[in-house]
Amino acid sequence: MINVGEYNTLKVIRKSTPGVYLDDGAEGILLPNRAVPENTRVGDEIKVFVYHDSDNRLIATTETPRAVVGDNVRLKVVSVTPQGAFLDWGLMKDLFVPKSQQLSFMRLGGEYLVHLYIDRQTGRVAATEKIESFLSNDPxxxxxxxxxxLTVYRPSDMGYVVIINxxxxxxxxxxxxxxxxxxxxxxxxxxxxIREDGKLDVVAGKRGYEKVGGEAGRILRMLEDNGGYLPLNDxxxxxxxxxxxxxxxxxxxxTTGALYKQQKIIFTQTGIQILGEGD
Structure with a gap:
């Protein structure tokens, strides 16, 4: 069974001028020459991403898309038509967002958070801004x-609604x-x-920093979010x-003085640096 919009490991069943054909239980799926690994032979198994080409034929690639079906990802609009917008997802054929699946008017060059799904009518991979129906806290x-x-979903009065896992x-x-x-x-x-109504409160950063609490926890989480360094000192x-x-x-x-004494940070000439367990 072929999973469109996902990675599949398929066997090479024959070679041809445009590339090699992979076993799909029927006539085979083309892996174009540009994506065929060197020294590929009939009988080899290759991990490929499967999607539809411009002629609505299944095609395989060894290229890595920026997202697969089920992912929530921010992508850039590369063209706009009356029917919808096309997003760059790292493959030769751009990803389509039907106009009916847009929450706002998508503009050329804009970046939008979308969910990848399989369109029931066409069987193709498509994207939608209407992510809510794909999310649930039950169970x-x-x-x-x-x-x-965590993926930032949208701002709220109290902070940010985020998508978890x-x-x-x-x-x-x-x-x-x-x-x-x-x-x-x-x-x-x-x-x-976890609240009684099933709503979740989350914290960014590593769990250990939560135990520090207060201003110290704030500095450590900020360090973690910025590669372990902040350009701030006395x-x-x-x-x-x-x-x-x-x-x-x-x-x-x-606070930084206390963190230094606890051997959680060091002072540099230009800022503060977090210390790991092995430092």
Whole structure:
């Protein structure tokens, strides 16, 4: 069985001028020459991504798309027609978003968070901005303190609604966010609380930093989100510290001093650097 819009491992059944054909239980799926691995022989098995070409024929590629069916991803619009928009997803044939599946008027060059699905009428991979119907917290597949992957979905009055592990929704509160976020941004996090109504509260960053709490936890999570380094020290302008961390310079100096004594950070000439367990 061939899974369109996903990776399949298929056997080479014959070679031809345009490429090699892969076993689909029928006439075969073409893997064009440009994507055929060197020294491929009949009988070899190749991992390929399967989708439809411009003539609505199944075609295989060894190229890696930016997303597969079921993924939620931010993609750029490369062309717009009266019927819909086309997104760059890393393959020669662009990904179609029907006009009926757009929540806003997609513009050329804009980037939008979409969900990839199989269109029932055509059998093709398509994209939609109407992600809500693909998300549910019933049943839940996570529990409190589980580490999860987060995708920013949309802003809310209290913070950001995020997609958890691609299937659930949760809330990332404003006071837990120390950077500017946009729909489609990817973060690592963990489940802080599961509410009685099944709603989830999440925190960005590694679970260990939650235990630190307060301003120290804020600095450590911000470090984690920025590759382990922040260009702030005791000589930094108070406005820069407040803009980045939401705290006064006095609080920053006291907190970083405590983190230094706990051997969680070091001071550099230009900022502060997080220390790992092996440092």
């Amino acid at each position: 839940l597949t996570v529990k409190e303190n589980d580490e999860v992957s 691609g299937i659930h929704t949760g809330l990332l509160y404003n006071d837990e966010v120390f950077q500017t976020l946009s729909p489609g941004d990817k973060l690592d996090g963990f489940v802080r609380k 000589k930094s302008d108070p406005e820069d510290i407040y803009r980045m961390l939401g705290m006064s310079k006095k609080t920053f100096k006291m």
